[in-house]
Amino acid sequence: MTDFKPSILAFCCNWCSYAGADLAGVSRLQMPPNVHVIRVMCSASVKPEYVIKAVTQGIDGVLVLGCHIGDCHYLTGNHRTAKRIPLLQKILDEAGIDSRRIKLDWVSAAEGEKYQKVVTEFVEEIRRLGPNPLREVRF
C-alpha cells in the first residue's frame, strides 16, 4: 500500500478555481502530484456523468471546484453544481462507492492557498481510503 499513487481528476472553472490553481502555482505552493486539472468554463458544466465515468473506471477521486456561491462568473451557474454534486454523492453511496472520493469545494481566484489545502487534504483523504475498489473489478 505504500506505493499507492492516487489518480485524481479535478474539474476547475475557468474564472475562479482554475485561476486559484494558477495562483497557487505562481506562489510556488507545493502539493502532491496526483491531481490532474480539466479546465471547464463553469463548475455547472461538469456533468455528473463525467464523475460517474471516472470513478467507475478506477479513478481514485474527483474534485469539483468552482467559484464561491454568489461569485460564479455565470451568476447562478454554481447553484446547480451545489445541488447536483451532493445528490450524486448520495447515489454513489447507495451503490457502495464511498462518496468521500468526490469532493465539491469553492476556490476563488485569490485563494491559491486554499487550493493547495484542498488538493493536499483531498490526496490525504484518498490515501486513507486506499485505491478505488472498482479499479480491480472486471465486469
Added chain:
Amino acid sequence: MNDPGKEISRLAFDERGADYLLAVREEYGNAGPAFVAKGEDVGDIRTDIPYQLVTILRKIYPYMEDGKIAVVIRRCEEKALNELIKRGIIDGDRIIRIGLACSEGQIEACRCTDPVPSCVDIGSPGKGWNEDQLSKELSAMSSEERLDFWVAQFRKCNKCYACSTNCPVCVCDHCVLEECTFVAEKGIPPGMAFHLIRAYHLSDKCTECGECERSCPAHIPLLTFRKMTNRDMKDLYGYESGDTETVSPLLTTLEGDLLEEEED
C-alpha cells in the same frame, strides 16, 4: 360495478367528453393496450394493467394531433403523467384521467408507499407499504458489502434496455447509455456507470412504478435502487417526483439556502 369496462367507457366518453380511450383489454386470451375512438366497441377492458399505460401514451402522443384522450391511470401513472405535463411533453388539457386504485397484490409487487390516485373511479383504495425491506438491509450494510451486492447484481445486466424502454418518464429517443461517451464497456454487461447514470437521470422523475424492475430479465432489484435514490432526493431537497408544479431542484438556484461552506 361488475363490468369495469362499461364503467370506464361511460366515464371516458359520456361523462368526461373524451374522443379516445387508452386502456388495456383482453383479446384472444392476451392482455394488450387498446386505443379506442369514441363510438367504437371498447371490448373486454381489464384492470390488472401489466405495464405503464403512460409509456404507451407518450409514444403515441406525438402522432395524435387533436382530440382528448382518456387514460386509465393508477397513482404511479398519474405521477408520471404529471412529470410529462410539467416538461411540456404532453398537454395536460388533452388528457382525461380515469383513476384506478391498485389491488393489494399490485401494491405488494411494488412495495408501493403511495398507491391511491387523487381521484378513484375504479377499484377500492388500498393501504400503502411503509418500507422496502431490501433497501433497509442494504442501508444497514457496510459500503464494501453494498458495493459487492450491486456489482454482483449489475454483472447480470444484459444491456437489453428493457428498464429504460418501459419507463414512463425516461423520455429520450437517443440514449447516452447506448454510446461509450460515459459508459466505458462496449460489451455486456455494461458496468456500473450504466446503472449509476440511469439512477442520476431518474432521480428527479422516477415515480416508483416498478416497471423497470418487473421488465428486467435479470431480476436486478432496480426498484429498490430507485427507492433509495428517491429517498436521497427527498432528504436533500424535499423533492418528490409526481406533480405538475415543483421544478426539479437540480435545475433551480439555491434560493437563499446556501450549501454550508466549510469553515476554515
Added chain:
Amino acid sequence: MQRVGVFVCHCGHNIGSVVDVEKVVEYAKQLENVAVADHNLYSCSEEGLGSIKKSIRENKLDVVVVAACTPRTHEPLFRRACEQAGVNKYLFEFVNIREHCSWIHAKEKEAATEKAKRLIAMGVAKASLLTPQKEGEASVIPVAAVIGGGIAGLTAAASLVSQGIETHVIEKEARLGGLLNNISVIGPEFVETEPLIRRLKEDLERSPQAHIHLESRIVELGGFIGNFDIKIAEGAKTTDFKVGAIIVATGGRELEPTNVYGFGKIPTVITQMELEKRLAGGAAPSSAIFIQCVECRQPGREYCSRICCNVTLKNALRIIRSNPNARVTVLHRDIMSYGTTAERLYREASESGVSFMRYGLESPPKISEKEDGASVEVFDETLNENIGISGEIVVLATPIISQEGTAETAKLLKVPADKNGFFLEAHVKLRPVEFATDGVFICGSARWPSHVTECIAQGLAAAAKAAIPIRGGKVVIEAITAEVDVERCAACGNCVLACPYEAIEMTVIDGKRCAKVNEAQCKGCGTCVAACPNDAMQQKGFTTRQLGAMIDALIKNCKEEAVE
C-alpha cells in the same frame, strides 16, 4: 485522422528545471494522432512562435497542442499564431505544465515529469476531437442607456453624447444629481458641487441626442449586447426603446444608523448627510464630535466604505475654517485618507487643532444627552483611560451601502452583486467597469463606495467601453456557446430551466419540438450541457466527447500504472 502537433515549452528554467522536457517530448511522439512533437526554450517568444508556425506549415498540422503555462494569460497569443499559420484558432489546446505542474512539484522532478506526460496525454486526447469554430457577428443599435443620474451616470451620459451617441438617462428620482444634491462642497479638493452638476445637466439638456427620463424605472429588459429591449415606467406612462449598450450608475446611499449612539433619541446626534445640509445652509457648530466607522468594519458589515474619513476631514475643516475656535474631535478606528490631497487634508486638520482619538471596536464611545448638545465618554487607546468630551453636535460617519433595488436591477440585467449588494465587475484588474455580461457596464458608487473623482473617472471609462461596440457597429459573438443536436433533443426542457441567462427556448423545427439556443444571449457556461440527459446539448470547445476523451486518457494511464 487529425494531425496533432505537440509543443512543449521549457519556459527557461521555470518548467525545464523540474520537468524533463525531452523525455516528455519523446512520450508525446508516440501518442495517438500526434504527427510531431517538439520543444522550445520559450514558446511564447518571437522565435518560439515562429518555429511553431513553421512546424504547422511543414508538417501540415490540423491541431496544435502547447504544453506551457496558463491559458488564462497566454491562450490568445498561441491562438493568433495558429491563425497566422492557417489553422483555425479553436483547433488549439493548452496544457498547463507550469502553474499546475513544475511550479507546484518543484522538488519531485520525476513525479512532475510523469504528471506532465499524463496532462499532455489528456490534452492530446481532447485536441484530436476539436473542431473549427466560427465567431458570429451581430449588429449593434447605436444607442446607449445609462441607469442612474448621479455624478457617475451624468458623466458617462455626457461623454457618450459628446461622441455623438444617442443616450437615454433613466433616473428614478424627480431630479438629476444623486447623492451630490445634498453635498454642496466636494472634498478633498473643496470643489463647488452646483456648477459641476449644472454644467453636465446643461450639456445633456442642450443635446438632441440625450433623452432624460425622470421618475423612471426599468420594468422590463430583454435582449443582449447590441440589441437590448428596454421598457421603462416613466411616471404613469411606459416607454419602450432599444439600445446597444447599458451603463449601470445606480449609486449608493448613506446608511441610516439603527439605535446606536443615541441616534433618533438625542436630537444633536446627526448623520454626515445632515451635517452636509446644515453646512450648506451656512450653520457651523462651535464644537463637534465625529464618530467614524459607525456600523461598519464590524461583524455583519465588514467592509470599509473608504469615503467617510475624507468626508469627515472635509467637514471638520469646514467647521474650523468658518470658526477657528471651534473644538472638533474625531473618534476613529483608523483614518483612511488615501491619496496625496487627502493626506494633506489630514495634516491640515491635525495642525489646525482637530483632535484625533482612536477607539476600539470592543469599547465604542458612549453618548449621553446634555442641555447644549451631547457628551461622549470614550476609552482612549493611547492614554489607556476613559475620557469625557462634549460637543454641540455628534456626527455619525456611516458607510455608503448598496442602493435599494439593487437585487431587482441585478436580476433584470443578469449581472452579479457581491454579498454587500455592490455590483461585481467581470475582473477587477483585467476587465474593470465591465460586467461579465457583454454590453453592460458599471461605474460609480454602485460598484463600490467611491469619491466623486473616482465616479467621474469610472463614468468616463464606462462610456469609453460602451462606445466601442456602438461605434464599431458590430460585435463578435463568443464561439464557445452551447448548441443543440436537434435530432437527439428529447424536448425535456431541462436546459431551458437551467440556463442562468434564459438563453434557451423551446421551438418546433421541422415538426419536432426541440430546444434552441440564442447564440447572442448564450454566455457559454455549459450549465445546460450538464442538465441535458441525453447529450443533445453540447458546448463548443468543451463537448462531452472531448472531455470524456480526457478522462479516458487519465483512466488509461492509471490502469497502466497499476499494471507496472
